[in-house]
Amino acid sequence: MLNINRRLLLGMAAGSAAARFGVARAAEMRPHEKELYEAAKTEGQVTWYTGQYQAEPSEAIGRGFTERYPGITVNVVRSTSQVAFQRLSQDMRAGVAQCDVFSSTDHSHAAFLKQEDRLMPYRPRNAEGLIKAAKQAGDPDGYFQVTYLGLFLMGRRTDQVSEADAPASWKDLLEPKWRGKIAVGHPGYSGAITSWCLAMRKLYGWEYFKALEKNQPQIGRSSADPVTLLNAGERTVGAAIPSATTLLSISRGNPIKLIYPTDGTLMVPAPSGALKNAPHPSAAKLFMEFVTSPTYYEVTRPFFSESLRPEVAPPPGSRPLDEVAMISADPAELERDGQEVKELWRDTFGV
Structure with a gap:
């Protein structure tokens, strides 16, 4: 199996087992948050480029x-991770500072920004309370x-693909019966799909994708685009789709079921960082405190995001994460x- 990050898996499992009670959204701010908040109020806003x-x-x-x-608004600039990075790169080439905090599903983006001295050296105090992994x-x-x-895996339309007929592994997607029935995202736009491509290449070589192309998958941009196609009934199987988006779709009555591949569910740890030239530096630090806080994971839980608190x-x-076989792409790779x-x-694929 490919580079299974056992520390992260075990840490997540331990975090899940320990999660027993929610925390109040209006919990008292810690002293360092209060200090940042007072400074950030004078800035009034924070701009967040995100593909997560x-x-x-x-x-x-x-x-x-x-x-x-209160008093600080968030300018949410949401796109796929690759598009978010392209936008930030354009800002940097033009010498324009617009982004305060950058979040991506592609670890290499953060590594590159650090290497280019574009990130602010700020370790959020609230990160002390994240699970160890x-x-x-x-x-x-x-x-x-x-x-x-x-977490990125497969899914099927339950009204068109039975459990007995469904693909059980990534390799099963190469069977001729799935010709014209698969939907997938694009690595040129999605950092998660880039990770998936590297994981599949490590497991099966690039021949895997040459064989997949013969099944004529419908290719979107975001890893979540196939979920939309499944909802619409345009395709019956989704490949490398996010568990959170899919579970949200299922909760709204769509006839979809997740498939945890026997050859490994893709795990993508995704980074966030404040920019060194952030136009609202105090708000940027405060936002980093927020995205590592219990309140953040309470806000994202209704959207079926995994909790890191x-x-x-x-x-x-x-x-349960300790029941899931996981694979991941190495950040250096x-x-x-x-x-x-x-x-x-x-x-x-020609696209």
Whole structure:
């Protein structure tokens, strides 16, 4: 199996087991938060470039921040992770400072920004309360922190694909019977799909994708686009789809069921970091405190996001993490080979 991050898996499992009670959203601010809040109120806003969540939860996070810290609005700039990074790169080339905090599902983005001295060396105090594995997955020098854990797997339309006929593994997607029935995202837009490509290449070689192309998958941009196609009935199987978005869709009555691949569910630890040239530096630090706080995971829980705080219960309907076989893409491999697999994808699929 590919690079199973056991520390993160065990830490998440321990966090889930320890989650028994919610915490009040209006919990008393810690002294360092109060100090930052007073400074951030004079700035009045914070701009967040994010590819970690879809639009609805991203806006909910913005509202949750303002509810906890009245007088400071969040300018949510939501896109896929690759598009968010391209936008930030354009800002940097133009010498324009617009983004305060950047969040991506592609670890190589944070590594590159750190290498280019573009991130603020700020370790949020609230990160002390994250589960051990999440703290270990953050930058050791404090330039970015893992704030989101994405699980990416498969899904099926229950009214069109029976459990007996459904693919059980990633490799099952190569069977001819799935021709014209699969939906998937694009590594040129989604950091999670880039990780998935690297994971599949490590398991099965790039021949896997050449075989998948023969089944003519419908290719979107975001990893969540296939969920939309499943909801609409345009495709019957989704590949490398996010568990959170899918569980939210299921909760709204859509006939979809998650499939945990026998060859491993993809785990993507996703980083957030404040920019060194943030136009609202105090608000940027306060936002980093927020995204590592219990309140943040309370806000995201209704959207079925995994909790990285032991005080906040895991999302309803999710499988216990200690029961899930997981695979992941190595951060160094992402940084080194991410662009290569994007080019290979375009050569193979023509998009």
